[in-house]
Amino acid sequence: MSRDFAYLPPNPGLARGGAHREPSNRPGRLDASMSLLQEVTDQPLDPGYALAARRRAVAGETAAASPTGRGSRAGTALLAIILGLGTAAAVQHLRAPVQGTRTVTSVLRNEIDQKSAAITRLQTTNERLRAEISRAQAALLASNGGSDLTARLQVLGLVAGELPVTGPGIELALDDAPTTTSGADGSGQQTDRVMDTDLQIVVNGLWAAGAEAISINDQRLTVRSAIRSAGKAIMVDFRPLAPPYLIRALGNPSQLQSGLAGDVAGAYLQSLRDSYRITATITAHGDLHLPGASGEILRYARVATTRGKAPPSGGHGPSRTVLDTRGSTPSTTAPAGGEAGSAATGGSSPPATSSVPAVSTPTSEVSP
């Protein structure tokens, strides 16, 4: 065995690497199977090449011109073509899964792009249709009831947040903290982000300070708006927003600023700046434009019938509404509804009228 390992190829061509060696040059070895690896490394070239070369040398140059040579050359070419075809097919087949995943990604990206474009298109259509509706409505009202109806509609739309509004106000820009890398492994790339609660507190502070209309990133807030987070994105009315968050509030700019500063929201903003390096800048504007909110459809709330005891007028609030829970509890304050509800539940249920949350806003303007 030791002799086997000490074996050195007798051919000095190995050092120069160019020459081809033949198996017949080797001395016999005691254990042929132990030299398997040596065989592989010493003799990587197919011995057939050497054999063929020797045969050619013996036969001279006549072999190439002989008819059998020509026939075998055609066969060789055909075989080579088939082999190339097979290799190309195999390589393509092996690469296919990678291409598949790549196409899936690009397909998804395309779909996202298309859907986003569709959303924008539909939004513009929506915008146009809403303008058309309001124009037609104004025309109808002008022909029917006169200008007081139009004015009332405008006021209601303004309060409900459905109409675009303009006026003086402040603009509050909130942005995530600059990215900091913490952690040696590089994975600890950390950014202090603006959270949905931050926006909620600031918006509440602005309402408290007397804001008359608020929008976040051109998303108008109404009484039914929700600011929440889904994953890393902040959503307002189920529409994801991207930082920086631009909060526009209409109102007396100086009053809004001082009100915000005196409120809890002001201290909260300051702590955001100090502790998390979240940038918050407030600028006053003489003329701000806020878009109207879309899709303000009430599905369950209905106008309650006020039985001749209309409360004294005040404000522009919507008419008296009752939250219809669509459950087994009766949904109206009217006596008839209450009786029907208790009859339906067999009379054993507790007095339902007391449990109904009735949101009553005093109004005399919009009684049916």
Place this chain on the structure above:
Amino acid sequence: MIAAIGLLVGVVAGLALHPTVPGWLENYLGIAVVAALDAMFGGLRAVLDGIFDDRVFTVSFLSNVVVAAMLVYLGDHIGVGTQLSWGVVVVLGMRIFANAAAIRRHLFGA
């Protein structure tokens, strides 16, 4: 020379035609491609050594591919498919390296 041309024609045709590979061959494609690579490197070295032969190249190509795929097929059926394919890859890889080194010495003299 004719073998190289034929191989090239076949590769181009394969790229253009996109032939479908039968499903039962799928497991052996990788090993077959490695064997084909080995034959190609061997052929290239033979060209540089001045002893290239069309017939030997084509036949060694074919037998390499078939034997490599067959070994793995056999291994799959007797439960040592993975080990056998490792063995084939190691041996062919060593040969490819040795031939590539010889080609490098031929071309760059180093």
